Amino acid sequence: xxxxxxxxxATLFVASLxxxxxxxxxxEAVVEKPAETMDPEMVMPEEAMGDVVVIAPGDPVRIGVSVxxxxxxxxFGLDIQQSYELAIVDLNAAGGVLGHDYELDIQDGAxxxxxxxIVANGFAADLTIVAVAGGTCTGExxxxxxxxxxxxxxxxxxSATNPKITNADCDICNRVALSDKLQxxxxxxxxxxxxxxxxxxxxxxxxxxxxxxxxxxxxAFKALGGTVLGELNGIQVGDTDFRAALTLVGTDxxxxxxxxxxxxxxxxxxxxxxxxxxxxxxxxxxxxxxGQPFIDAAGAAAENAYASFVAGDEIAEVNAEFDAKYEAxxxxxxxxxxxxxxQAYDSVNMIAAAIAxxxxxxxxxxxxxxxxxxxxxxxxxxxxQGLTGVLTCNxxxxxxxxxxxxxxxxxxxxxxxxxxxxx
Amino acid sequence: xxxxxxxxxxxxxxxxxxxEPIPQNLRQSSAGKISSWIRKNFITSxxxxxxxxxxxxxxxxxxxxxxxxxxxxFQLINGLTLGGVYALIALGYTLVYxxxxxxxxAHGEVMMMGGFAGFFTLQLLTYxxxxxxxxxxxxxxxxxxxxxxxxxxxxxxxxxxxxxYRPLRAAPRLVPLISAIGASFFLQYTALLMFGAIPHxxxxxxxxxxxxxxxETGIIISYTGAFIFVTxxxxxxxxxxIVQRTKLGRSMRAVAEDKQIATLxxxxxxxxxxxxxxxxxxxxxxxxxxxxxxxxxxxxxxxxIPGLKAFTAAVLGGIGNIPGAMVGSLxxxxxEAxxxxxxxxxxxxxxxxxxxxxxxVLIFRPTGLLGEVLSNKxx
Numbered sequence: 176x177x178x179x180x181x182x183x184x185a186t187l188f189v190a191s192l193x194x195x196x197x198x199x200x201x202x203e204a205v206v207e208k209p210a211e212t213m214d215p216e217m218v219m220p221e222e223a224m225g226d227v228v229v230i231a232p233g234d235p236v237r238i239g240v241s242v243x244x245x246x247x248x249x250x251f252g253l254d255i256q257q258s259y260e261l262a263i264v265d266l267n268a269a270g271g272v273l274g275h276d277y278e279l280d281i282q283d284g285a286x287x288x289x290x291x292x293i294v295a296n297g298f299a300a301d302l303t304i305v306a307v308a309g310g311t312c313t314g315e316x317x318x319x320x321x322x323x324x325x326x327x328x329x330x331x332x333x334s335a336t337n338p339k340i341t342n343a344d345c346d347i348c349n350r351v352a353l354s355d356k357l358q359x360x361x362x363x364x365x366x367x368x369x370x371x372x373x374x375x376x377x378x379x380x381x382x383x384x385x386x387x388x389x390x391x392x393x394x395a396f397k398a399l400g401g402t403v404l405g406e407l408n409g410i411q412v413g414d415t416d417f418r419a420a421l422t423l424v425g426t427d428x429x430x431x432x433x434x435x436x437x438x439x440x441x442x443x444x445x446x447x448x449x450x451x452x453x454x455x456x457x458x459x460x461x462x463x464x465x466g467q468p469f470i471d472a473a474g475a476a477a478e479n480a481y482a483s484f485v486a487g488d489e490i491a492e493v494n495a496e497f498d499a500k501y502e503a504x505x506x507x508x509x510x511x512x513x514x515x516x517x518q519a520y521d522s523v524n525m526i527a528a529a530i531a532x533x534x535x536x537x538x539x540x541x542x543x544x545x546x547x548x549x550x551x552x553x554x555x556x557x558x559x560q561g562l563t564g565v566l567t568c569n570x571x572x573x574x575x576x577x578x579x580x581x582x583x584x585x586x587x588x589x590x591x592x593x594x595x596x597x598x
Numbered sequence: 599x600x601x602x603x604x605x606x607x608x609x610x611x612x613x614x615x616x617x618e619p620i621p622q623n624l625r626q627s628s629a630g631k632i633s634s635w636i637r638k639n640f641i642t643s644x645x646x647x648x649x650x651x652x653x654x655x656x657x658x659x660x661x662x663x664x665x666x667x668x669x670x671x672f673q674l675i676n677g678l679t680l681g682g683v684y685a686l687i688a689l690g691y692t693l694v695y696x697x698x699x700x701x702x703x704a705h706g707e708v709m710m711m712g713g714f715a716g717f718f719t720l721q722l723l724t725y726x727x728x729x730x731x732x733x734x735x736x737x738x739x740x741x742x743x744x745x746x747x748x749x750x751x752x753x754x755x756x757x758x759x760x761x762x763y764r765p766l767r768a769a770p771r772l773v774p775l776i777s778a779i780g781a782s783f784f785l786q787y788t789a790l791l792m793f794g795a796i797p798h799x800x801x802x803x804x805x806x807x808x809x810x811x812x813x814e815t816g817i818i819i820s821y822t823g824a825f826i827f828v829t830x831x832x833x834x835x836x837x838x839x840i841v842q843r844t845k846l847g848r849s850m851r852a853v854a855e856d857k858q859i860a861t862l863x864x865x866x867x868x869x870x871x872x873x874x875x876x877x878x879x880x881x882x883x884x885x886x887x888x889x890x891x892x893x894x895x896x897x898x899x900x901x902x903i904p905g906l907k908a909f910t911a912a913v914l915g916g917i918g919n920i921p922g923a924m925v926g927s928l929x930x931x932x933x934e935a936x937x938x939x940x941x942x943x944x945x946x947x948x949x950x951x952x953x954x955x956x957x958x959v960l961i962f963r964p965t966g967l968l969g970e971v972l973s974n975k976x977x
Contacts, residue, residue, distance in 0.1 A: 249795035381946060409946035413903070415893035418676045419935045420945035426669055439797045439895065446894060450809055450820040451672070471799050472895060475807075 226327060228305050230542040235278035236271070236534075238263075238526055239298040239328070241309030241319055246286030247380075247412050247437035250468045252311050254513030255333055256281060257505050259308055261497075262523035264504075272531045275542050277523075280304060284315040286437070288383070291318030299326035305544050306330065306526045306553070308519070312437075312463075313337035313384035316350075323347055329550045331525055331574070333518035336462060336485055337387045341572040347550050349572035351518040351525065351563060353485035353579065355384075358461060359391035361579035362483050365593055366431065366459060367399045375401055376429035376456075378408045378420070378444065380436030385412075388461055389435035396433075404429050410440060417444050421451045431457035438464050441482075442472025449476045457481065467511050470587060477584045486595055487517050487563020487577040494562055518575070521561035525574065529553040645962045652941075659942035668815045673935045679823040679892065681931025682830035685924050686885030687908030688915070689837060690755075690878030692923040695912070696854045697874045700763070700771065703778040705882060706905015707785035708754045712883030713896040714789065715750035716743045717798050720890075729803035736805040740825075744887050751883025754785070755875040764868070782902075789898035797897040800890045822892040829888065833881055834924050841920060846873055854918075903949075907934075910956040916969025925968060930955065 230236055240259055243252035259279055267276045280301070282294040291310055298304045299322055307323060307330035310316040316335035323330055324347050332340060332350040336358065341348045366372050375396055379389035386409070393403050404427035410420055421444065424432065432448065434441050441464035448456060458480040460469075465482040473480065494517060501509045501516065509516040529552035534544050556574055559566040564576030578595025591597055636643045687709055694702045723729050723739040730736065762781045766774040802822065810819045841847040852860040853870045861867055889904065890896045907930065915926025930952060937951040938944060959966060 245790070245795040249797075406944060409944055411946060411949070413899070415889075415895050415900070416676075416680060418679075419673060419938070419948065422669070422672050422676060423939060423945055426665055442799075443893065443895060450818065450823075452811075452816060452818045468797075472797065474799070474801055474894070 226546040228303065228544045228546065229537075230275055230303070230544070232274075232540045232542075234303075234542075235276045236305060236530060236542065236544070237278050237280055237301075237303045238523065239294075239301070239304040239307040239309075240279050240281040241284035241291055241294045241298075241307060241311070241315060241330075242281060243286035243311035243315060244283040246290075246312070247382075247439050248286055248311070248463065248468075248513070251334070251438070251463075251466060251513035251515060252286070254509060254516050255311055255519040257501065257512070258333075258509070258516040258519035259523050261500060261504060262520045262527075266524070266527050272527070272534050273536055273542055277527060279308075284310040284312070284319070286310075286312035286315050286382075288314045288318035291315040292322065295319040295322035295326075298323065298328060304328060305530060305546070305549060308333070308522050308526060310335060311515075312382070313340065313387060314382050316340050317383055320345060320348055327546045327550065329526075329529075329553045331522040331553065333522045334462075334515040335384075337384055338391075339383075339387065343571050345572070346554060349525075349553055349556075349568060349574055351487075351522045351561075351566065351575045352462075352515070353575050353577060354573060355388045355391055355461075355485075358483055358485055358579050359388060359395045361594060362433070362459065362461070362581070363392055363395035363399055363401070365483075365581050366433075367396065367401050369593060370431075370457070372430040372457060373401045374428070374430040375403045376405065376408065376424045376427060376432045377403055378410065378424065378432055378434045378436070380412045380434075380440050381409045382412055382436065384463060385434075385436035387435070389433070392433050392435065410436075410444075412437065412440060414440070415443060417447050418451055421448055421453065425451055425453050425456075429456060431459050434458065434460045434464065436460070436463055438466055438468045439472055442469045442477070445469070445473040445480050446476040459483075462514065465582060465589065466514050468513075470584060470589075477587070480584050481581060481592075482584075482589065483579055483581045483594070484514055485575070485577070486580040487521075487561075487575065488565070488595075489517060489563060489577070497562055517562035521559075521563050521566060524561055525556055525559060525566055526553065528559055529556060641962060648958070655942070656940050659940065662942070665939060668817055669939075670936065671815070672817050673939065674932060675817065675819055675823065677932035677935030678928060679826050679931070680934060681911075681928035682827045683885050683889050683892070683904065684908045684911045684931055685834060685927035686830050686881045686888070687904060688912040688923040688927045689834065689920065690882045691909055691912040692915075692917055692920060693850075693874050693878045696918040696920075697850060697871055698763070698767075698774070699918075700774045701778065701909065701917075702758075702763075702878075703775070703905070703909075704758055704762070704781035704785055705878070706901035706903075706908070707782050707789075708751050708758065708879050708901070709882040709886040709889075709904065710789060710896070710898070710901030711754045711785065711886070712747035712751035712879075713886030713890045713900060714793060714798070715883070716747035716887030716890050717800060717896050719743045719746040720800060720803070723803075724801060729801075733805050736803040739803050740805070740891075743891075744884055747887035748880040748883035751879040751886065752876050755879025755882070756872060758785075759872060759875045764871075782905075786898055786902065793898060795898065797895045800894045800896065802891060802894065806891060820892075822888075826888045826892055829884070833884060834920075837877065837881065838920060840877065846870070850874060907952055910952055913956055913966055914959050916966025919966065919968050922966055922968035926966065929967075 242256045263277050263279055271277055284291045284294050307328055310319050311334050313335045316332050329347040334352050335350055336352050336355045338354050338356045340350055377389050377393050379385040389407050408424050410417055434444055441460045445458045460482045462484045465484040470477045498509055529549055533548040533552045534542055537543050554568050556566055556568045566574045568574040580591050580594040582589040583592045690705045720743055728735045728739040758781055762777045763774050766777055806821045808821055849865045849870045852865055853867055857867055911927035911930040912923045915922030934948045934952050938947055
């Protein structure tokens, strides 16, 4: 009896792990299913009304939020959420839209495609949601994408950087963040030409974001003439002991490690490199790692590590004003929390500007928002002044201004050493 | 005689268990003898097949890319450290199983609670300036952290036993198991609510910052790694002495053998069970603090995967068997560290290797490596 019970349980656990493993790398194909099987009744009334959202007098205009409050980057997620909230406070203080306030429906996308699928289905079923701000991570946003597209709800992501987020087939997909293609090219160029390093070991965390960026970096670095040693070395998000993986990477004697992934794992890798004899190997990572939590996680080992960031074209005074408001509201500076607050603030404002441009009042005093018009209005955003510069969406929904910046940890803080804004 | 192709075919069919009985003339041929042996010893032959495949894979990988011997030694050290932590957790599983025949799936979370207690103690001690003052005060702060972690884990374990398991002791065996899984989620999300989703970073006390280099070999042992290994071995020996040499240990073994007879002999079964939870939880608490010190991070779900791994290790060694849990844990740690390289797989497959071992052990040797002693009385 007992033996069988153990067998049964163990099998169940292994099965659940396998499922979890499959889910981690949620591809578009996998998450498309719930959209297809969605209850037709949920969609029907919406279509019957001719794809408009009708908001009764006094009711708020609701914007869905998918943000990574759990998962590998909860600090960054909280930073983004707080910036969304600040944006809403400012918008409502300025009178909202035709007398209606804006309201956020904040959900935890957990930086994960599966969690985002549930969040997106919730938004699709809620007929009062007109647009979505989010998701935070690439995998999460890829989970939102097919469902929101089916439901005709446009989204604007503040921080999802993978090139797959926006494409010509997706008219509801928009983002303020810059693409990883650009980031990978600038990183490879800086490492090869400025640092003069040629022997790379590329690691990633098997997330859509990390693996995607690692692949882009690999091809960019090879194109420049650099050598990528061995295969791409994967780790798991949530794991904490990378010594065995790093020992293996160390056998190739790389000059630097490029890590595509998030801040916790990045910090631990930077710290554990020193424990497996790779003290002289340079650690170079990405916008998922750029932030104070990296320095907290890696401790003294963070010193001299590099991270690049998809920075906006910021105007110092405007951002100082925002930082002061943020600190007054939450008691910390936004930079101590995460890097994407300006993008987050802008993405809500971009949505709000589009809503304001299409919303009309009908004879009964209801606010009417046409979904298709809103989708078009967001996509045709042009010349909108935000914290990250002048936002203008191109035909596939990349709206961000700015460029790639490269930072190095010096004296326990990230100091910009190259890239946008310096030259 | 039957053509070779045909006999292969029948073999395949017999492997699938479709065709029987075997024709008389086939039974006489040598191929037939093999096939009938395979049919009788299906599991054994499948095991041999898998072992042959594994050896073939290891040999062919070794021929392709040969790592230097230092590499294997280095990975062995990584594995032993990992195994040391698994052992401290696995002992908790095995102790409770030995007494109650139930798997305490919340045990990983008991460890996580200890890890958090260690973290907050470390914060306090760093604030007081103990951790980086002198080597002596730094060492004391580690001891204090361990004690704090063990205390909180013991409290969690005992409360868990009182609330989630004791009321269900007379229930069918599946019921406390489900209760354990529920308790596991409860503790995880309690931690999420109390401490947030943000990872908490341990900042190592000054005596733990640094590494030993072994000559020119390139092998490096971190202080925390060595500390984990040595401390876990000492704790395992301590546990073994408690169980084998003390009066309470004797009562534990008596209760494990037969609860009713033990009661008749004047043993307070409840007390013994609580004591078992105390022992197991204290080890888990120490493991949680050590894992925090070594990997420098703890979060609300830190207990889940190590808990599963430790469960695997306990099953590998023979669940309910204390030396088995130790051996199984060290073996699992080593296989996780060496396995991917030996099999020519990326290191991200280490979890696949660990849980494949669990499945293989359950199929081929459900009693575990050292589980023979117990197989009769507890099966």
